[in-house]
Amino acid sequence: DQQVKQNSPSLSVQEGRISILNCDYTNSMFDYFLWYKKYPAEGPTFLISISSIKDKNEDGRFTVFLNKSAKHLSLHIVPSQPGDSAVYFCAASASNTGFQKLVFGTGTRLLVSP
Amino acid sequence: ETGVTQTPRHLVMGMTNKKSLKCEQHLGHNAMYWYKQSAKKPLELMFVYSLEERVENNSVPSRFSPECPNSSHLFLHLHTLQPEDSALYLCASSQEVAIAPDTQYFGPGTRLTVL
Numbered sequence: 001d002q003q004v005k006q007n008s009p010s011l012s013v014q015e016g017r018i019s020i021l022n023c024d025y026t027n028s029m030f031d032y033f034l035w036y037k038k039y040p041a042e043g044p045t046f047l048i049s050i051s052s053i054k055d056k057n058e059d060g061r062f063t064v065f066l067n068k069s070a071k072h073l074s075l076h077i078v079p080s081q082p083g084d085s086a087v088y089f090c091a092a093s094a095s096n097t098g099f100q101k102l103v104f105g106t107g108t109r110l111l112v113s114p
Numbered sequence: 115e116t117g118v119t120q121t122p123r124h125l126v127m128g129m130t131n132k133k134s135l136k137c138e139q140h141l142g143h144n145a146m147y148w149y150k151q152s153a154k155k156p157l158e159l160m161f162v163y164s165l166e167e168r169v170e171n172n173s174v175p176s177r178f179s180p181e182c183p184n185s186s187h188l189f190l191h192l193h194t195l196q197p198e199d200s201a202l203y204l205c206a207s208s209q210e211v212a213i214a215p216d217t218q219y220f221g222p223g224t225r226l227t228v229l
Contacts (some may be wrong), residue, residue, distance in 0.1 A: 002156070034217065043118070043204050043220035044157075083219060089157070101170065104156040 003027045006105035013112050019077040021098050021108050026071065030056030030092040034102070035064060035075045038087045047088075048075070080112045117141045118221035120205050126227045135190040135224045137205030145169075146188040147218060148180060149204040157204065163188060164210070170195065195228045202226075 005024045013019045021035075031052040036044035049071070050057040050064045056065050063076045077084055090105040118139045127133050138145060148160040162170035163182040177199075179191040188205055202225050206218040 005155070036220070041123075041222070043120075043222045045207075046217050046219060049217060091157075101159055102157075102163070106154065106156050 001026070002105075002107040003030075004103050006088075006090055006108050008108050009106070010109040010111070013080045013110065015082055015112055015114050016079045019080045019084065019086050019110055019112065020042050021075040021090075021110065023073050023075075023105055024071060025073075025092050027092070027094065027103070028071070029094040029096055030103075031095050032093045033064070033066060034091045034093075035062075036089045036091060037084075038089060038107070044089055046087075051106055077110075080110075082112050082114055085110055085112050105114075116154045117219055118205060118207055120203075120224050120225060121220035123222065124225045124227075126229065127192070128229050129195060129197070131195075132191070132193040134192065135203055135205075136227075137188040137190075137221055139186055139188075139205075139207035139219075139221075141207055141219060143207040143219075144185050144210050145216075146182060146185070147206040147208075148188065148190055149201040149206065149220075151204060151223075153201075161190075192226075195226075197228050200226055200228045 003026050034049040035047045038044045045091050048059050048062050050066050066073045087107045087109045089107045091102045146163045148207045149157045151157045159172050160174045161180045165180045180216045182188040185213045204223045205221040208216045
């Protein structure tokens with residue numbers, strides 16, 4: 001059973017517009033959430049994270065929103081740039097596991113066209 | 115970013131071969147991880163090491179054997195693999211295993227093909 005779901009395998013956006021990537025989770029014990037970006041032939045690169053005590057975290061063009069009641073988080077990229085084209089993974093962990101066991105979604109491929 | 119390096123980047127091996135994957139982190143972290151990414155599947159955690167001690171073995175077959183000689187190096191020894199073991203194997207490190215939250219940083223991965 002997949003505990004972290006990214007239901008959109010792909011997303012296409014025009015340069016300058018907003019990209020919104022979504023992620024849903026089922027485990028209510030998750031309390032830390034991360035977004036990673038992955039280019040072909042490279043490992044995932046940490047992008048931004050959010051703790052369950054917050055509902056928003058912003059870093060430059062990237063903002064992550066967390067809705068705990070809906071068990072949903074989203075990553076907003078504004079404005080989108082062609083260099084943002086990559087696969088984006090959502091991940092979650094629960095602090096009660098005793099160690100950082102990250103559970104990943106299957107990823108969303110973002111394509112930003114000029 | 116060269117904080118976590120992995121060698122080789124690509125590996126093709128037969129089912130009777132023995133090979134090893136190597137990971138090195140230059141971030142001063144105490145925890146290291148092996149993940150497997152198969153096509154169209156999420157990353158799956160395989161092993162977790164904290165200060166060279168194995169913390170987690172996530173029901174991984176014994177044909178995968180990890181080794182962590184020190185907190186900067188992690189190996190994955192492979193023997194008698196199956197074609198379904200073909201995947202991208204990713205190494206990651208983080209500051210501490212037991213302190214949450216803690217961000218994991220990934221290497222570029224080894225693309226393994228088992229013939």
